[in-house]
Amino acid sequence: MFVNGWCRIWTSCRRVIYSSRKRRIGGGGWRTLTGRTGPKHANTSGAQPWSSGAPSRFCHSDFGDLYENVSVQKYIQQLTEEHGNVRKKLQHLYVSESERKVLQMRHTELLPLVTMFERIQEAQKDLEELSLLYNSAGSKDEDEQLMELCKEEEMQISSKIVDLRKDLMEALVPQDPLDSSNILLEVISGRTTGGDICQRFTSEMFEMYQGFASYMNWDFEVLSCSDSEYSGLHHAAVKIAGENVYRYLKHEGGTHRVQIIPEVGLSSRMQRIHTGTMTVIILPQPVELDVRIDPKDLRIDTFRSRGAGGQSVNTTDSAVRIVHLPTGITAECQQTRSQLKNRDTAMKVLKFRLYERMMDKENNLRHRARKQQVGMRTQSDRIRTYNFSQDRVTDHRTGYEARDIKAFMRGGEPLYHLVCDVLKHSEMEALLGAVESSSSSSSLKPPELEQSAD
């Protein structure tokens, strides 16, 4: 189960981070010279930066900290070796055209990583030289001046190292090729017995994502939208287009839960907390060529397909429903008064869903995981809780907590921070995953690479 897998990797991640944090000294994110030599010089007077008003989290960690991870270090070594081998191979004359192309691509991929790593090592060397200078300084006046300069430069280099490490870690995160895609976002109300909590919550979530799209300067195109009889929303489908939409919103898919104490005026017996749920589905937009649909495979239902049409009938029913016969996937739209426009919109949605089905077929773990997030829509699958009575939003995958739920639901900066946090966690997990899988495969690596040096 994906959720368990996530938890398992999380505990290992936390262990890694905590162990590096023990060696982490000082506040503000950089290490002092003395700190590098051992924990006995730990400066414990520095305030913990993450407890001062910032949202609390279970697993607070920085990308840069992963640098200290033994497996990550090994991984970097492997990549450096690979880069060396690739470069050597490229210098050989008897490399075939196709192989040259592959090697060239790999070289282009690895070069920036290796360069960053070299710069980190250079900076560390500078730091060591500086520490020698520092330790050899006496207590005379001019030496005190020298010590001041040393300290300043030490701060600079240390901060540079931190930045470089963070950059390197981020560069090592395996890229999701779908990250830059536009998406189809769907909000679906859950079911409760009595009342309209779910529908109202769905409507608020719709507006939250609308606000977020505006904040991120994305295009928010409503494809279909069905209000409930009360003041709420049953279901809506939106196409969001812009830069890296999928990257930011891919982790929004799943069950969201709301906890609310209903309006004042009810008897105390009714004043208990009410719970509702809704589901968010995020589908990446297929590239046109990826989804080819044969018109023969489609059954298009319109008013006229149910009987007479044409000049002999007057109708205002322009709803369209398309069924893809081989898979049974459907899409419908009655958003506009033009049947043609509704049909085009329904086709768009159908393509999103077909693409999703295609990706599923490829047994991609990511997509399976996403489906499982949405599948059951039971309480146990919730990814986030919006607690209006306690004024906080909690993401259950990372423990991230945000206050001021009213501001959060406007979909601006607070949501952006949460989304970035979830993204960071998942990227770190992806990095560790790549590291682990490469270390397990390296032991099985064929000996050919070692023989390349001739």
Add this chain to the structure above:
Amino acid sequence: MSVFKSVMWKRALNAGLMCQPKGTWGVHAVRRCSAPAVPVNRITALQAMDIWKRHFMERGVTEPEHSSQHIIAHLLGAKTIESVERGKLTELLSPEKTEQVWKLCTRRLSRMPVQYVIEEWDFRDLTLKMRPPVFIPRPETEELVDLVLADLERFPKPGGVVDAQRSFMEVGCGSGAISLSLLKSRPQLRAVAVDRSLDAVNLTRENALRLGLQDRLQVYHVDVMKDAETVLDLCGPVSTLVSNPPYLFSEDMKSLEPEILRFEDHAALDGGDDGLGVIKQILALAPQILSNHGPRFCILQKDESNEHLDMDLH
């Protein structure tokens, strides 16, 4: 004959408009209808929709739910119920708004098509003004425009002549739906449209003006059945001739639903004994109107099953 028809329509309209509890309408009123009273207490749009849906159902008005939804959405400034601004549906309507709802919905009670009640409708990506008795564009005709556009793509004028010198003629333009859609999609195209109904000619001109397309469309009041030569004199050869002509059999006219029978121009529907009267006339004209280049074929939309008859004109 036509005088009687126009009187009938006017009376039907008046019956719809005067459906007030205290209203007086003549013995010749097409249908008795007593309008439900405007509520005393304020109600929400949703409640109004529900009330009128029930009224329509009680009186046998077709598409009761769609009718009330479209009319009320229109009065709330939206085109469909889905696109009404969030929250507006559950707000209380002002007394003025409620009266408007009642006025328009009462018209629908007389079986006036929704398109005439709200005086507009959408066709592809255009919003057109609608006015009885001018024929209301059917959804199927949206596809006809697609077919013409596809052909314009596939068969550019030989000699590298670009859209700028291409023109088409539409016979029986009605509200202007087909011509205006084509002109909107192809900024360089020019067109000539004719209709035997002066109401249609005026409405097409009005819609062209509203859409800013009046410079590329000339509309003439001509009856192709009677004045074929006049049609030929209107313009030089065109590369395309397009039409959604009347095609119903005369004997089928009387079984049409009230929405059409009472309110739409019968001449826009009645194709004669074999349904092909106007079609044949257009086809006879075609060789003289069409320029000498390019293939000759036409696509006719016919029948409930929406078969397209592709006929080779050679």
